[in-house]
Amino acid sequence: MSVLASYYDGRTSRRHQVTLEVVAGVAQVRGEIERDCPIGQLRVSERFARAARKVSFPDGAYLEIIDGAAFRELLQETGHQDSLVVRLQQSWRHALAACAVLVAVVVLSYVYLLPLAAQGIAATLPVAVDRQIGQGTLEFLDQHVLAPSQLDARRTQAITARFRALTAPLPDAPDYQIVFRKSRIGPNAFALPSGQIVVTDEIVRLLDDDDALMGVLAHELGHVHRRHLMRRLIQSSAIAATATVLFGDVSAVLANIPTVLLDLKYSRDIEREADDYAIAMFKANGLPRQKLALVFEKLESAGKDDPASPYLSSHPANDERIAHILGAR
Ligand SMILES: [Zn+2]
Structure with missing residues (x-):
């Protein structure tokens, strides 16, 4: 030829x-x-x-x-x-497959590696850093959404004393402070990186059950003890930084997809961790875990009257969650 x-x-x-x-x-x-x-x-x-x-x-x-x-x-x-390389480049099918693999790797890293990395970084940072970041948060909230509690001081002191007497389920329990506030945000409880656990008058009244209140506090102490807020902070700054590098300004929409995916997974994971912490704390102190489930049952029925309830949107109460609390060994 x-x-x-x-x-x-x-x-x-x-x-x-x-x-x-x-x-x-x-x-x-x-x-x-x-x-x-x-x-x-x-x-x-x-x-x-x-x-x-x-x-x-x-x-x-x-x-x-x-x-x-x-x-x-x-x-x-x-x-x-x-x-x-040339043979792969020749074929657009291969090119498409390579693209899909890249997207999958990015998404999986976001969903699985980043939370792990954030957990690792948070673990190496001294707790003092959390405290520093958290400082000022409560003052800010007090100026904008919170007001002094109107609950009877004897009642709040009794709740605090009762919770303080409980044993934490993990060693090295962090310093924490329980603060009561009247709020414009309805029945709610949340932990700040400073270790302050804010409990609203509204959730105390709604639950109207001291054992259930111990459940709320145990769950929030779980967030403090496992340093969830710090992990989340590290993670969201990493997301913003990485997304900018990876996608630039052009694909802001694309960049949002993994962020949203991650947030779903991450919140579910940290909620599960905090629930498990509360379950363990109830077990260690001989408290009935039906009272822990009661927290979410009551919040759920309160949420039906007020679908915008912020505690519900950050703490979705569903049957699966309640079943987990009741069924965990
Ligand atoms: Zn939570």
Whole structure:
């Protein structure tokens, strides 16, 4: 088989009409130029779209193939193989698959690696950092959404004393402070990185059950003890930074997808961790865990009257959760 080609000497732009043949492993150029070269010394350019293939000689001379189809056949006969990268690039299906794999890797890293990394980083940071970040948060909330508690001081002191007497389920229980506030945000309880656990008058009245209140406090202490807020802070700053690097401003929408995915998974995980902490605390202190389930049952029925209840949106009460609390060993 002979392939039509143009020969260039690599120094001048003069074009020579030639044919190329391979006989016993030797490339034979015939026509206006005649030269032989073992095919092992030739370099064949990679296939790229419609560009002519190039066959280069060690001295810089080269052939530009005119008859591409015949050349492909010749390559096949001589056992020439494109590099794997080229073969993959040739196929848009492979390109698409590679793209999908990349997206999957990014999403999975967000969902699984980042929370782990955040947990690791939080663990190495001294608790003092949490405290520093948390400082001022309560003052800010007091100025904007919270007001002094209107509960009887004897009642709040009794609740605090009762919870303080309980044993934490993990060693090295953190310092914490329980603060009661009247709120504009309804029945709620939340922990600040400073270790302050804010309990609203509204949730105390709604639950109207001291054992159930111990459940709320145990759950929030779980958030403090496991440093969930710090983990979340580290994670969201990492997300913002990584998303900007990865996607730039153009694909702000794309960048949001993993963020949202992650948040769903992360909140479910930290809620489960805090629930498990509360379950363990109830068990360690011989409290009935039906009272823990009661927290979410009561919040759920209160939430039906007020679907915008913020405690519910951050602490979704569902049957699965209640079943977990009641069923955990
Ligand atoms: Zn929670």
